[in-house]
Amino acid sequence: MNILLIEDDPRIADFLQRGLRAEGLQVQRASTGPEGLTLVLDTVRQNKPDMASTVVVLDLMLPGMNGLEICQTLRSQGVTIPVLMLTALSTLEERVAGLRMGADDYLCKPFEFEELLARLEALARRGQALQNVRPKHLHVADLILDLESMRATRAAEALNLTARELALLELLMSAPGRLFSRERILSSVWGLNEDPLTNVVDVYIRRLRSKIDDGRPVPLIQTMRGLGYRLEAPPEAQA
CATH class of the missing domain: 1.10.10.10 (Winged helix-like DNA-binding domain superfamily/Winged helix DNA-binding domain)
Structure with missing residues (x-):
């Protein structure tokens, strides 16, 4: 699984990067909204063989461009990579807004690492199912x-x-x-x-x-x- 991690809090980002890599996952990281958007779009343009198992882990509050704006931009450009949104805001309105902007799942901080892994695996399976239209x-x-x-x-x-x-x-x-x-x-x-x-x-x-x-x-x-x-x-x- 390839994880595109977009998180500006260095403590959380370091923890997630170490933990995900320890699980054998590939992790690419960005710390601002614009950097994160570029990371995802560049990954899509490269059309790597592991695209079907790629998941974006996207923080809601980011400098330069927030997670909702990134998600909306990706979906408006036809990018279908699954997005797991992270947020310290747990209100129903925030979760609904994220889902309406194209997020596939929502996880509120603080969270258990095992739950994050389980959600990522579920999203990766969903992404692979959508990619099963690969040519024969x-x-x-x-x-x-x-x-x-x-x-x-x-x-x-x-x-x-x-x-x-x-x-x-x-x-x-x-x-x-x-x-x-x-x-x-x-x-x-x-x-x-x-x-x-x-x-x-x-x-x-x-x-x-x-x-x-x-x-x-x-x-x-x-x-x-x-x-x-x-x-x-x-x-x-x-x-």
């Missing part, structure tokens, strides 16, 4: 990845890929033309605990390229030296 196939030129059977073909020829190669291919095909850094690939496919100095990404890119591109007239995997990798079809192959 990914297409780039004549390369097809069936996301249900996790089988790949190129020009109708089956590709014999390992589980890790399939995960790498799914990441690259999820955003054709997008440049993925080695660090981003390592984090997404191997996890945050992998040694950042390892060359495993380069090794698997070579393996994947040998199975997808070798002997083909149109190569799809491109190396941007010093920057990373992307998968896309040249314009002439984009029919």
Whole structure:
């Protein structure tokens, strides 16, 4: 689960960040309203693979832009990430206002950390259910990845890929033309605990390229030296 934490009280923010990370969750943090809005919108634009399990934890009272304004702005721009709003104000009017502005749940301070976790897990499940409209196939030129059977073909020829190669291919095909850094690939496919100095990404890119591109007239995997990798079809192959 990926948590976007928008909280201006450093004591509360530090406590939540430590606790959530101790539970194995990823946490990104902002301390003002404008910073928080930018954090959420940037996350949406990046369209990360973990978007379906992303939840915003949003304080109501923030400098620069309050939680209600942030929530209303997100919903007006079509952002559907679940929002859990935190507030020291527990009046019915405040809770109703937050829900009407698009918040998915409300938690009043002070709260028990276990309750926060339970609410986040429920919101993440709801977000994943809404994301179940994901396509059944990914297409780039004549390369097809069936996301249900996790089988790949190129020009109708089956590709014999390992589980890790399939995960790498799914990441690259999820955003054709997008440049993925080695660090981003390592984090997404191997996890945050992998040694950042390892060359495993380069090794698997070579393996994947040998199975997808070798002997083909149109190569799809491109190396941007010093920057990373992307998968896309040249314009002439984009029919």
